[in-house]
Amino acid sequence: xxxxxxxxxxxxxxxxxxxxxxxxxxxxxxxxxxxxxxxxxxxxxxxxxxxxxxxxxxxxxxxxxxxxxxxxxxxxxxxxxxxxxxxxxxxxxxxxxxxxxxxxxxxxxxxxxxxxxxxxxxxxxxxxxxxxxxxxxxxxxxxxxxxxxxxxxxxxxxxxxxxxxxxxxxxxxxxxxxxxxxxxxxxxxxxxxxxxxxxxxxxxxxxxxxxxxxxxxxxxxxxxxxxxxxxxxxxxxxxxxxxxxxxxxxxxxxxxxxxxxxxxxxxxxxxxxxxxxxxxxxxxxxxxxxxxxxxxxxxxxxxxxxxxxxxxxxxxxxxxxxxxxxxxxxxxxxxxxxxxxxxxxxxxxxxxxxxxxxxxxxxxxxxxxxxxxxxxxxxxxxxxxxxxxxxxxxxxxxxxxxxxxxxxxxxxxxxxxxxxxxxxxxxxxxxxxxxxxxxxxxxxxxxxxxxxxxxxxxxxxxxxxxxxxxxxxxxxxxxxxxxxxxxxxxxxxxxxxxxxxxxxxxxxxxxxxxxxxxxxxxxxxxxxxxxxxxxxxxxxxxxxxxxxxxxxxxxxxxxxxxxxxxxxxxxxxxxx
Amino acid sequence: xxxxxxxxxxxxxxxxxxxxxxxxxxxxxxxxxxxxxxxxxxxxxxxxxxxxxxxxxxxxxxxxxxxxxxxxxxxxxxxxxxxxxxxxxxxxxxxxxxxxxxxxxxxxxxxxxxxxxxxxxxxxxxxxxxxxxxxxxxxxxxxxxxxxxxxxxxxxxxxxxxxxx
Numbered sequence: 001x002x003x004x005x006x007x008x009x010x011x012x013x014x015x016x017x018x019x020x021x022x023x024x025x026x027x028x029x030x031x032x033x034x035x036x037x038x039x040x041x042x043x044x045x046x047x048x049x050x051x052x053x054x055x056x057x058x059x060x061x062x063x064x065x066x067x068x069x070x071x072x073x074x075x076x077x078x079x080x081x082x083x084x085x086x087x088x089x090x091x092x093x094x095x096x097x098x099x100x101x102x103x104x105x106x107x108x109x110x111x112x113x114x115x116x117x118x119x120x121x122x123x124x125x126x127x128x129x130x131x132x133x134x135x136x137x138x139x140x141x142x143x144x145x146x147x148x149x150x151x152x153x154x155x156x157x158x159x160x161x162x163x164x165x166x167x168x169x170x171x172x173x174x175x176x177x178x179x180x181x182x183x184x185x186x187x188x189x190x191x192x193x194x195x196x197x198x199x200x201x202x203x204x205x206x207x208x209x210x211x212x213x214x215x216x217x218x219x220x221x222x223x224x225x226x227x228x229x230x231x232x233x234x235x236x237x238x239x240x241x242x243x244x245x246x247x248x249x250x251x252x253x254x255x256x257x258x259x260x261x262x263x264x265x266x267x268x269x270x271x272x273x274x275x276x277x278x279x280x281x282x283x284x285x286x287x288x289x290x291x292x293x294x295x296x297x298x299x300x301x302x303x304x305x306x307x308x309x310x311x312x313x314x315x316x317x318x319x320x321x322x323x324x325x326x327x328x329x330x331x332x333x334x335x336x337x338x339x340x341x342x343x344x345x346x347x348x349x350x351x352x353x354x355x356x357x358x359x360x361x362x363x364x365x366x367x368x369x370x371x372x373x374x375x376x377x378x379x380x381x382x383x384x385x386x387x388x389x390x391x392x393x394x395x396x397x398x399x400x401x402x403x404x405x406x407x408x409x410x411x412x413x414x415x416x417x418x419x420x421x422x423x424x425x426x427x428x429x430x431x432x433x434x435x436x437x438x439x440x441x442x443x444x445x446x447x448x449x450x451x452x453x454x455x456x457x458x459x460x461x462x463x464x465x466x467x468x469x470x471x472x473x474x475x476x477x478x479x480x481x482x483x484x485x486x487x488x489x490x491x492x493x494x495x496x497x498x499x500x501x502x503x504x505x506x507x508x509x510x511x512x513x514x515x516x517x518x519x520x521x522x523x524x525x526x527x528x529x530x531x532x533x534x535x536x537x538x539x540x541x542x543x544x545x546x547x548x549x550x551x552x553x554x555x556x557x558x559x560x561x562x563x564x565x566x567x568x569x570x571x572x573x574x575x576x
Numbered sequence: 577x578x579x580x581x582x583x584x585x586x587x588x589x590x591x592x593x594x595x596x597x598x599x600x601x602x603x604x605x606x607x608x609x610x611x612x613x614x615x616x617x618x619x620x621x622x623x624x625x626x627x628x629x630x631x632x633x634x635x636x637x638x639x640x641x642x643x644x645x646x647x648x649x650x651x652x653x654x655x656x657x658x659x660x661x662x663x664x665x666x667x668x669x670x671x672x673x674x675x676x677x678x679x680x681x682x683x684x685x686x687x688x689x690x691x692x693x694x695x696x697x698x699x700x701x702x703x704x705x706x707x708x709x710x711x712x713x714x715x716x717x718x719x720x721x722x723x724x725x726x727x728x729x730x731x732x733x734x735x736x737x738x739x740x741x
Binding site for chain 2: 117118121122125126129146179180181182183303304305309
């Protein structure tokens with residue numbers, strides 16, 4: 001079969017099971033765009049290439065399939081960079097295809113030429129510059145394999161214009177690509193697994209730290225069985241949210257800088273940490289030299305470079321988590337850890353008293369109330385996509401998840417502007433699910449042009465803006481640590497309701513919780529996309545995220561929301 | 577302590593860049609890196625010398641393995657191995673006496689004179705790094721005009737092999 005490079009792109013995408021791609025055409029990629037419709041692959045035209053990468057990322061995280069982003073050369077390619085780096089940090093499988101100037105002029109500073117393989121070298125799992133059309137089919141096949149296998153990540157293929165135009169005999173490559181330097185991880189060392197089991201069976205105050213890896217290795221079920229058999233409480237990272245049911249009696253909630261106090265205290269007093277598919281990011285450890293000082297540590301990860309990278313551990317097991325847990329199951333004893341749970345329940349009760357959601361209303365709208373209202377209205381069954389900042393932490397705290405892969409958020413890179421485009425991707429990947437994009441007013445305005453994409457694709461996306469007219473998380477730091485000097489964080493915002501209307505999106509404004517409930521209910525009944533502008537509290541205990549582990553503090557040294565007055569405490573106790 | 581890693585890599589454009597970029601990104605301190613062809617077509621071999629007091633050699637190896645083009649990495653520091661460095665040294669000569677003195681030194685070090693100019697001699701020396709450094713130090717008072725060293729290449733002795741498969 002004679003095929004041009006452009007045709008081979010679509011032939012191969014179809015073979016890899018791709019149904020939808022996100023992108024923007026341009027001079028150096030037009031040739032590839034031209035035959036698209038013959039191949040029945042849907043193209044979603046975003047408004048900025050960064051959002052093509054974020055949307056591909058959101059699509060991948062929501063659907064479990066590979067996301068694909070396409071852009072032209074030069075500025076089109078460089079605009080992808082933030083999205084690629086985001087996917088890299090959060091191990092999200094995306095394939096980016098960039099146009100490139102023709103091979104004879106590469107290196108001559110031709111119009112819209114940029115060295116995108118050079119630029120993305122440190123932020124891709126692998127990348128390619130295809131200089132011969134004969135290599136193209138195999139490169140695409142390899143790219144999908146690398147993006148999705150092992151620890152997933154972004155792969156970029158740079159495709160010069162002449163390679164897109166040239167013809168060759170096309171034969172679809174089949175089977176697993178032969179990559180002499182790409183090693184898959186085998187079964188874990190049974191000796192190490194036995195050592196881990198011995199530590200687990202001897203532990204009095206064990207805690208499981210569940211990361212993103214739990215979901216990526218499909219270990220959610222076996223983790224639950226393991227935790228129930230051993231009666232070990234589970235706390236999760238931001239990206240591990242969903243790895244363990246929030247409603248389960250063994251859950252402690254999220255750990256880390258804005259984690260649950262009970263989780264952070266438990267980690268600090270533990271005698272054994274079981275780190276499963278997580279990487280001890282600085283946002284979850286606090287001050288390292290005082291992190292879990294009395295705990296033995298077991299670390300299971302698929303990536304050898306993560307073991308002993310940040311926290312030196314007693315037993316490090318290289319392997320796929322699901323298999324390791326299956327190996328561990330017959331070796332661990334059923335226990336109860338009654339004393340440990342007594343201690344944990346003291347922290348839990350105290351945390352309940354400090355919880356802002358259980359406090360009486362004073363008429364002002366607080367972001368935790370908004371999140372709680374959305375959670376209640378959707379019965380916790382929506383896919384939530386966040387941006388980055390205060391609202392993100394509150395979603396993690398208050399949108400309790402019982403199912404995996406239902407929170408999509410930029411963890412490692414903390415990319416503001418991620419939320420809206422990633423939600424577009426998530427909605428495309430899960431067209432029958434209710435998807436809520438919960439955003440801050442700062443991050444929303446970094447990529448709000450994608451409202452046009454929402455309309456063009458008629459996606460029934462629910463957009464919630466927690467609008468406090470500030471870069472809220474930075475403002476919080478300024479309030480607490482920079483003498484309340486609010487340097488460059490106040491945002492003079494447009495009228496988001498009228499803005500949404502201009503795009504043709506049905507919208508509401510809510511300034512009280514009552515209005516909030518009303519708007520959420522009406523939005524959920526509307527068949528098309530919706531946007532709600534929640535005008536939320538800006539400052540103090542109402543506007544700041546607690547608990548908070550300040551910089552350079554140990555994990556248990558949290559700033560907490562103050563205790564309510566005794567009569568409210570009684571009220572809360574009664575309600576319990 | 578200096579440790580020696582042998583990395584077998586695919587002979588493809590940009591692989592050296594990937595390795596160098598990795599070292600920069602992970603802030604690995606590398607003493608020397610040499611790269612060249614091997615007995616296997618399509619496979620290049622890198623000899624990487626790491627100062628293990630500043631950079632964890634195992635981390636270097638694990639991170640190299642994550643590059644899709646790196647086939648095999650081996651730390652041969654604990655094995656009996658032949659380690660060699662090659663240098664070309666151009667020494668300034670002003671008069672017949674210095675010329676014969678330098679020639680004498682070259683002979684003692686089992687090095688070779690590979691070029692004779694009116695006012696210079698070019699010397700080639702191969703050997704363990706200490707020997708090369710020793711010759712350089714002895715020649716320095718004569719005035720070294722120009723010098724280049726390859727950095728270490730290494731191979732384990734006996735039957736063991738760092739072949740990729």
